[in-house]
Amino acid sequence: MRVFADGAKQESPATLRFRVPSEKADATTVRVDVSLPKGVTSTAIPPAPGWKQKEMSSPQGVTQIMWTATAGHELKPDAHRYFDVKVGPLPNKASIAFDVAQTYSDGSVVNWNERQTGAKEPEFPAPVLVLDAAAAKAELTRQEAPAQQTPTATASPAPAAAAREEGAGGRPLLLWTAVGAAIVSIGAVVILSRGTSNRP
Structure with missing residues (x-):
């Protein structure tokens, strides 16, 4: 028509x-x-x-x-x-x-x-x-x-926040924990050594 x-x-x-x-x-x-x-x-x-x-x-x-x-x-x-x-x-x-x-x-x-x-x-x-x-x-x-037009996927803020936390606070926290553990271990070794040297 x-x-x-x-x-x-x-x-x-x-x-x-x-x-x-x-x-x-x-x-x-x-x-x-x-x-x-x-x-x-x-x-x-x-x-x-x-x-x-x-x-x-x-x-x-x-x-x-x-x-x-x-x-x-x-x-x-x-x-x-x-x-x-x-x-x-x-x-x-x-x-x-x-x-x-x-x-x-x-x-x-x-x-x-x-x-x-x-x-x-x-x-x-x-x-x-x-x-x-x-x-x-x-x-x-x-x-x-x-x-x-198709809906645009929006990134969830949770993964981004987690990434920021890992980058800004996560790794330093792990680092300081490792350092603290090392200091404690060294102190224990020193104390043990002193104790051994004082024995008759």
């Missing part, structure tokens, strides 16, 4: 072209619903031969346009066609996403409404009209950055 608009610019009218593929091997596309987000207003809906069209607006400012195939004009498997909508001045945004619901003859509905938030494209992406490529790319980069 894609949307195109030749020469579309921010704050200028445009003609939106929705390319609808029929991707099921055992069913035909019989209905297409396009939701125009708030800020995008339709001014005309060019005829789509073989399809009836209807336009509805919600209190929230969302416009829904519905195309329904007449008998014999269903969109067959592996085929595609365009549905056009003329709109007033586009909003001052880097990109505009549209929600599209595609109904098949077997009753199943595919909702093309998933937003891309990183480098990986979703399974059923919403059609997006890019008005400012640089700004749209920057927005995707900002959305992708948090996902790429």
Whole structure:
């Protein structure tokens, strides 16, 4: 599912072209619903031969346009066609996403409404009209950055403190203990020697 608009610019009218593929091997596309987000207003809906069209607006400012195939004009498997909508001045945004619901003859509905938030494209992406490529790319980069960040391991203060204690106090303590033991040993030897020399 894609949307195109030749020469579309921010704050200028445009003609939106929705390319609808029929991707099921055992069913035909019989209905297409396009939701125009708030800020995008339709001014005309060019005829789509073989399809009836209807336009509805919600209190929230969302416009829904519905195309329904007449008998014999269903969109067959592996085929595609365009549905056009003329709109007033586009909003001052880097990109505009549209929600599209595609109904098949077997009753199943595919909702093309998933937003891309990183480098990986979703399974059923919403059609997006890019008005400012640089700004749209920057927005995707900002959305992708948090996902790429990984927690940084923080060294425990205990081993560091233990190392400092060993370097600053541990070794001197052992040294003084060894020296003390040596002095005691020497004293014992001296006393023993004196005791031996005083014997008759």
